[in-house]
Amino acid sequence: MKGTPLTMVKTRSRQGGKSGYLLFLLPGVLLFTAVIIIPLIMNIGISFTRWQGIGTPQWVGLEHYERLIHDANFWASFRNILFIIVAMVVVPTLLGLFLAAVLFDYVGKKIGPGTASVFRSGLYLPQVLPVAVTGIVWGWFLNSSTGVFNSILDSIGLGFLAQNWLGDPKWALWSVMFVMVWVQLGYPVVMFMSGLQRVDPELYEAADLDGAGWWQKFTRIAIHLIKPEIYVVLVTTTISALKIFGQIFVLTRGGPGNSTLVPSYFAWQNFFEKFNAGYGAAISTVLTLIIIVLTYVFLRIQTADERRGA
Amino acid sequence: MKKAADKPAKASKPGGLATKTLVLTGLTIFTGLVLAPFLVVLINAFKSSEDYSQGGPLALPTEFYLQGMIDFWNRVEFGEKLWNSFVIAAAVSVLAVIISVLNAYAIGIGRLRGRTAFLMFFLLANLLPQEALVYPLYYLSKQFDLYNTRLMVIIILTAIQAAFGTYLLSSVFRDFPPSLLEAAALDGAGKLRTLLRVVVPTSWPTLSVLFTFFFIWTWNEFFLPLIFLIDNDLQTVPLALAVLQGQREVDITTTAASALLGIVPAVLFFLIFQRTLTRGVMSGAVK
Numbered sequence: 381m382k383g384t385p386l387t388m389v390k391t392r393s394r395q396g397g398k399s400g401y402l403l404f405l406l407p408g409v410l411l412f413t414a415v416i417i418i419p420l421i422m423n424i425g426i427s428f429t430r431w432q433g434i435g436t437p438q439w440v441g442l443e444h445y446e447r448l449i450h451d452a453n454f455w456a457s458f459r460n461i462l463f464i465i466v467a468m469v470v471v472p473t474l475l476g477l478f479l480a481a482v483l484f485d486y487v488g489k490k491i492g493p494g495t496a497s498v499f500r501s502g503l504y505l506p507q508v509l510p511v512a513v514t515g516i517v518w519g520w521f522l523n524s525s526t527g528v529f530n531s532i533l534d535s536i537g538l539g540f541l542a543q544n545w546l547g548d549p550k551w552a553l554w555s556v557m558f559v560m561v562w563v564q565l566g567y568p569v570v571m572f573m574s575g576l577q578r579v580d581p582e583l584y585e586a587a588d589l590d591g592a593g594w595w596q597k598f599t600r601i602a603i604h605l606i607k608p609e610i611y612v613v614l615v616t617t618t619i620s621a622l623k624i625f626g627q628i629f630v631l632t633r634g635g636p637g638n639s640t641l642v643p644s645y646f647a648w649q650n651f652f653e654k655f656n657a658g659y660g661a662a663i664s665t666v667l668t669l670i671i672i673v674l675t676y677v678f679l680r681i682q683t684a685d686e687r688r689g690a
Numbered sequence: 691m692k693k694a695a696d697k698p699a700k701a702s703k704p705g706g707l708a709t710k711t712l713v714l715t716g717l718t719i720f721t722g723l724v725l726a727p728f729l730v731v732l733i734n735a736f737k738s739s740e741d742y743s744q745g746g747p748l749a750l751p752t753e754f755y756l757q758g759m760i761d762f763w764n765r766v767e768f769g770e771k772l773w774n775s776f777v778i779a780a781a782v783s784v785l786a787v788i789i790s791v792l793n794a795y796a797i798g799i800g801r802l803r804g805r806t807a808f809l810m811f812f813l814l815a816n817l818l819p820q821e822a823l824v825y826p827l828y829y830l831s832k833q834f835d836l837y838n839t840r841l842m843v844i845i846i847l848t849a850i851q852a853a854f855g856t857y858l859l860s861s862v863f864r865d866f867p868p869s870l871l872e873a874a875a876l877d878g879a880g881k882l883r884t885l886l887r888v889v890v891p892t893s894w895p896t897l898s899v900l901f902t903f904f905f906i907w908t909w910n911e912f913f914l915p916l917i918f919l920i921d922n923d924l925q926t927v928p929l930a931l932a933v934l935q936g937q938r939e940v941d942i943t944t945t946a947a948s949a950l951l952g953i954v955p956a957v958l959f960f961l962i963f964q965r966t967l968t969r970g971v972m973s974g975a976v977k
Contacts, residue, residue, distance in 0.1 A: 619817050
């Protein structure tokens, strides 16, 4: 990979030279500059101004960031995100590990891989729905007066348990969390099942000879070998939890009060409902920073871990 | 695979059958509960309002009532929404695959200097919250007369999907067999020819996975159409459904009918692309 001597550049540039590849990068670079880099920089710029989207932005320095620190809605939105992370990352990963192990190690090997993949597809199906449709379906199920949940409770004589699932601040966040577990579960199951395929059966047989039980084989062998998949699932689901917008928009619009408010909905509100572009930009800049830092930390942990493993 | 064949022998020891039944029953109930919402939507989409108010959400329809769905279809001009969604999803996935291939060719095979930095950039571009771009894009689109056009949504989503595509494809191309490239070079093929005649045909399976992902992600996209597609006749399927739901006079059976019409295309893609999707999730995991 050493640099090509100057004299060779001319002759090689048509065929093997590296500079020729730059041309292929051109359309991508132009597109990314226009759609990602410039808007991102503009957004950071806007966050230091007071601006309604028309007229001249007025420079206010760090005012919006200061306001954020004292804004109860901002803190509520991050508190809620922690709950959403439990619903989208923690629960699906743990439940997904268990289901993938049962499906792959038990159902796949003792009953048949076909049966296992039928279950896998069934669990994955909620993942393919548009978020808007998920929101509509669950909005109807959880509706207080006409909802399916309450009418099931009624019909089995448990009517006293019926709640205004999405309209009561006590229940709204839990209801959203429940929906998100339903949406997310299939993703780790599919990922972990594909990871388990890499496990060498001979490792299991060796463990069998040592008298290891299923649980020991799972925790000592399988989990270690599918670590790359676990990392991918943790990173991608954490980031999509931080970015959650559609389901909140369709199900609760952040309410009641701020009980299901999340940062991206909060930013959207400031942009398009309150015409406070500067404040919205500050919220989304903070969210972006958090995502970048988290990604960096995850990647560092992962590479450190891979090095230790190697 | 041969190893797996002698496993059932072990399973038939005492208690094996009982465990098997227990596990299967448990899994069936659990998966059934996950799928129950689909079933509830299906049976209610074919009920009249009277039928619903008499039998509740869990009863089977007493007659095969199609009028609710037909009314809904006409009311939101569902055919037009399907077409909008299709045009946007198809354009984005074709364009994003092309851009991803070009980028990844330069980064993965061309081994450009600073490729790690490029890769980190593309990864981040995909991870960014859309809120961090949307307001400037909204403003710029108005300046350039692109606001409220499908083209604007196509441009933005192409960039976002291609960021992911570049990230994934670059690592695939990094392991591209050098012998194939050398053979092409010996035949006197230039870079463009090598790309079109050697690299693209060889990596066709990966590209089709990428295409599938882009298509479905774009189809399901909600945030950008919400902001950029204001006119009724430009809206996509998810957007039309959500907007209709916002008008509160909608009755339950219409909700069910609309949900079913939103679910059907997604499930169809899922069935058609199922193999590609699982393959894609797998290759995505290892990279």
